[in-house]
Amino acid sequence: MNGLPDQVDVAIVGAGLAGLTVAWRLQQDRPDLSIVVLERSSRPGGKIRSERVEHAGGAFVVEAGPDAFLAQKPWAKQLIDDLGLGDQLLPVAKMDQAVSILRNGRIIAWPSGISLVAPTELKPFLRTPLISWPGKVRMARDLLLPAGSVDGDESIASFARRRLGQEAVDWIAEPLLAGIYSADPEEVSLQATFPHLKALEEEHGSLIRGLRATKRRRSLDGPPPPTFVSLKNGMESLPQALAARLGEDLKTGVTVSSVTDEGEGFRLFTARGRSIACRQIVYAIPATVTATLLPESARTLGDAIGAMQSSSSGTLSLAYRDEQITRPISGYGLVLPGKEGRAFNAITVTSRKFAERAPAGWTLLRLFFGGARSPATMSADDQHVLDLARGEVRELLGVTGEPAFWRIARYPVGNPVYEVGHLARMAAIERDLPEGIHLAGAAWYGVGIPDIVRQSNEIANRIGASLPASKVRDVAMV
Ligand SMILES: Cc1cc2nc3c(=O)[nH]c(=O)nc-3n(C[C@H](O)[C@H](O)[C@H](O)COP(=O)(O)OP(=O)(O)OC[C@H]3O[C@@H](n4cnc5c(N)ncnc54)[C@H](O)[C@@H]3O)c2cc1C
Structure with a gap:
């Protein structure tokens, strides 16, 4: 393809958030280095996709993938500030009752004070019908049980069951995990996802006591900042801003x-028969693709990397007039636990979560499907998923009539699943990774946007520190 350099200092494969962030940080910190970002699709951003839909004289913003990120982890917000987009930040609407959950076909309020998997406030916990009385008694036993003797990693389900009992797994941990990781809590590693829960158990002898202490400590710091934030014109503004800064260094x-070893570096081959030599390479693509693109010097890692699991998921957004929703829920989220056996995992009332996402008088809903729990929906065609969704929102929210428009997004094998033992596997992979090869993105150390930015910053720092002044630019100047 025209416009590709013959050689660069650093080649980055994949222009999702990870690849773009590594590239821009390098461009900022080491302007002497030449870089190129190679992206398969025609648009950068990977899983982050926002669409502005003009309808009925107003504008909707429809998110295909992420619609917000955790503001308490500072790295994404810092990146947004560094890009000059700080004034675009959009906090999630503040509501007393943001989330509801379905139990036995009834919509009930998510009890306030649940912190991750355990209650931290007594009254709402005692009052909630989400957990049965025997279930509550079992959860309270966490206060008496000694810290567990599990050495090393365990699944989130195993940990929650050990401390709090099966109801905490079925009605709290499972829906939480389905929302964040689209994964089965029986498989997901505690160490790789919520390591601080284990640390709290060890420090306080009880998860509930530990979470309460954390909350008390935080409350001394004053009122909490908004938990989740987005960007006014949609999450895609972030990769778009990065891509604009990268200019010609980004090739879509x-x-x-394929990738081969060459001298002290590597050579990348493109599907159209071009090749680029580089001193270092960053794989910012899913694990399964990375496994097939390793050079000979890293081939032994292919099996371990290729064995990493991922689940498939999708979202379906539906636009209705407000009056079509005859039984609106009180907040912006309805969680549908696996035990309820529904076709969807959750429903977000996007236009309540962020009023700016739909014109006045309109409701934008987003339904989540697929994941570990309902993989069959992923293979159903769009019309079938739409029919299922219309039935679901009719039954749960009393929706009448047809949506004004709808958008479906699918992410086949798009959600990395960190199985038990993930961090030990990663340590082994990192140990044997040849010098000059870097792994960035959701597959390795955190799927959330802030964690991806953190890892990408670290990789850019590592590359910047390890590469002496550019040889490629010297050659170009001769
Ligand atoms: C439905 C959904 C909802 C989500 N919601 C949230 C949320 O609300 N908050 C949050 O923090 N996170 C959320 N996430 C997670 C987050 O969006 C992802 O973890 C993150 O965007 C992944 O970024 P990445 O750069 O690692 O990978 P990707 O975005 O997957 O980027 C990888 C890129 O590599 C390219 N590529 C692949 N193979 C090649 C190749 N051979 N050559 C060149 N290019 C290649 C791809 O086209 C892609 O652009 C969500 C994810 C999904 C799927």
């Missing part, structure tokens, strides 16, 4: 099809 429509 270029699929990397």
Whole structure:
């Protein structure tokens, strides 16, 4: 393809948030280095996709993938500030009762004071019908049980069951995990996702006591900042801003099809028969693709990387007039636990979560499907998923009539699943990774947007520190 350099200092494969962030940080910190980002699709941003839909004289913002990020982890917000987009930040609407949950076909309020998997406030916990009385008694036993003797990693389900009992797994941990990881809590590693829960158990002898202490400590710091934030014109403004800064260093429509070792560096080959030599390479693509693109010097890692699991998920957004929703829920989220056996995992009332996402008088809903729990929906065609969704919102929210428009997004094998033992596997992979090869993105150390930015910053720092002044630019100047 025209416009590809013959050689660069650093080649980055994949222009999702990870690849773009590594590239921009490098561009900022080491302007002497030459870089190229190669992206298979025609648009950068990977899973982050926002669409502005003009309808009935107003504008909707429809998110295909992420619609917000955790503001308490500072790295994404810092990146947004560094890009000059700080004034675009959009906090999630503040509501007393943000989330509801379905139990036995009834919509009930998510009890306030639940922190991750355990209650931290007594009254709402005692009052909630989400957990049965025997279930509550079992959860309270966490206060008496000694810290567990599990050495090393365990699944989130195993940990929650051990401390709090099966109801905490079925009605709290499972829906939480389905929302964040689209994964089965029986498989997901505690160490790789919520390591601080284990640390709290060890420090306080009880998860409930530990979470309460954390909450008390935080309350001394004053009122909490908004938990989740987004960007006014949609999450895609972030990769778009990064891509604009990268300019000619970003090449879209270029699929990397193989990588070989070459001298002290590597050579990348594209699907259209071009090649680029580089001193270092960053794989900012899913694990399964990374496994097929390793050079000979890293081939032994292919099996371990290729064995990493991922689940498939999708979202369906539906636009209705407000009056079509005859039984609105009180907040912006309805969680549908696996035990309820529904076709969808959750419903977000996007236009309540962020009023700016739909014109006045309109409700924008987003339904989540697929994941570990309902993989069959992923293979159903769009019309079938739409029919299922219309039935679901009719039954749960009393929706009448047809949506004014709808958008469906699918992410086949798009959600990395950190199985038990993930961190030990990663340590082994990192140990054997040849010098000059870097792994960035959701597959390795955190799927959330702030964690991806953190890892990408670290990789850019590592590359910046390890590469002496550019040889490639010297050659170009001769
Ligand atoms: C439905 C959904 C909802 C989510 N919601 C949230 C949320 O609300 N908050 C949050 O923090 N996180 C959320 N996430 C997670 C977050 O969006 C992702 O973890 C993150 O965007 C992944 O970024 P990445 O750069 O690691 O990978 P990707 O975005 O997958 O980017 C990888 C890029 O590599 C390209 N590529 C692949 N193979 C090649 C090749 N051979 N050659 C060249 N290019 C290649 C791809 O086209 C892609 O652009 C959500 C994810 C999904 C799927």
